Amino acid sequence: MKIQVEITRRPGLRDPEGATAARALRDLGFTSVSDVHFGRSIVVEVDGDDRDQALTDVEDMCRKLLANPVLEDFTVEVLD
Amino acid sequence: MRTAVVVFPGTNCERDVVYALGVLGARADLVWHRETDLSSFAGVILPGGFAHGDYLRTGAIARFSPVMDSVKAMADAGQPVLGICNGFQVLCEAGLLPGALVANRDLSFICRPVHLRVESTDSILTRSATVGDVLEIPLNSYEGNFVVPEADREALHTVLRYSDAQGGVDDDANPNGSFHNIAGVANRRGNVAGVMPHPERAVEDLLGSTDGRILLESYLASLAPIHV
Numbered sequence: 001m002k003i004q005v006e007i008t009r010r011p012g013l014r015d016p017e018g019a020t021a022a023r024a025l026r027d028l029g030f031t032s033v034s035d036v037h038f039g040r041s042i043v044v045e046v047d048g049d050d051r052d053q054a055l056t057d058v059e060d061m062c063r064k065l066l067a068n069p070v071l072e073d074f075t076v077e078v079l080d
Numbered sequence: 081m082r083t084a085v086v087v088f089p090g091t092n093c094e095r096d097v098v099y100a101l102g103v104l105g106a107r108a109d110l111v112w113h114r115e116t117d118l119s120s121f122a123g124v125i126l127p128g129g130f131a132h133g134d135y136l137r138t139g140a141i142a143r144f145s146p147v148m149d150s151v152k153a154m155a156d157a158g159q160p161v162l163g164i165c166n167g168f169q170v171l172c173e174a175g176l177l178p179g180a181l182v183a184n185r186d187l188s189f190i191c192r193p194v195h196l197r198v199e200s201t202d203s204i205l206t207r208s209a210t211v212g213d214v215l216e217i218p219l220n221s222y223e224g225n226f227v228v229p230e231a232d233r234e235a236l237h238t239v240l241r242y243s244d245a246q247g248g249v250d251d252d253a254n255p256n257g258s259f260h261n262i263a264g265v266a267n268r269r270g271n272v273a274g275v276m277p278h279p280e281r282a283v284e285d286l287l288g289s290t291d292g293r294i295l296l297e298s299y300l301a302s303l304a305p306i307h308v
Contacts, residue, residue, distance in 0.1 A: 010229070012229075012230065013182075013229065014182065014185075014227055014259075015182075016182065016183045016186075016225060016257065017183060017187065020186075020187050065136070065140065065141075065144070068137055068173065068180055070172070070178075070180045070229060071180045071182065071227065
């Protein structure tokens with residue numbers, strides 16, 4: 001089973017890559033860009049077919065390693 | 081009283097730290113990150129570099145290296161634990177210090193001397209200094225931009241801030257966008273500290289500055305005899 005993890009910078013914390021990309025996009029003429037947020041996408045492959053268990057496990061992985069709770073939020077979903 | 085200088089795969093400032101402590105007359109030994117027993121050491125320094133390649137996030141993998149249980153035990157016991165640059169990032173990831181370090185504001189790697197103003201002397205990094213002292217020490221990092229969630233800001237124990245040569249702290253003196261110009265923090269107890277610039281690179285006139293000495297001397301003055 002493949003679990004998709006999306007990790008994003010928590011709102012209110014600086015995102016220098018996002019701010020720089022937003023500035024560059026506006027410089028290119030995309031003047032409607034108000035902000036850009038960078039994140040990280042991870043796919044975790046796990047054995048077994050218990051979806052709830054897999055999601056619970058991957059959430060635990062996010063809390064312990066894949067995301068930094070000081071900086072980041074995360075969402076998990078099963079990829080079909 | 082020996083200091084353990086931890087070497088993770090990718091650490092690259094460990095010998096500078098051992099050398100600098102030697103200049104100050106102290107002994108330090110390199111300790112591989114798989115070591116689990118630090119009981120013969122009075123203090124520990126996590127040096128700069130790119131532990132575990134900085135994969136995932138700076139410090140994210142290093143935090144789980146076997147040596148870290150002993151580092152945490154020393155922190156809990158009140159022994160001096162100092163993180164320099166990448167070591168600071170590791171201590172934040174490990175939850176031993178608040179906040180985190182992200183990419184510099186201008187997305188540039190910064191490698192130049194910066195000025196730091198001493199904000200608190202209640203830490204192993206600054207106890208021998210005086211509040212208001214201005215130190216010139218090299219900064220050498222891409223992810224040196226200190227961020228801290230609002231909830232943790234009140235309890236923050238700031239020990240060093242980026243300043244100008246006169247000690248003025250403003251945005252012009254902030255090289256990397258760090259919150260409140262913060263260059264170094266400590267825990268409440270003061271025995272765990274992290275600093276982004278490199279004091280070990282400023283211990284001899286030949287290096288351009290000896291201002292790192294007072295910080296390393298503070299660390300050394302914090303070592304208490306231990307019974308092995």
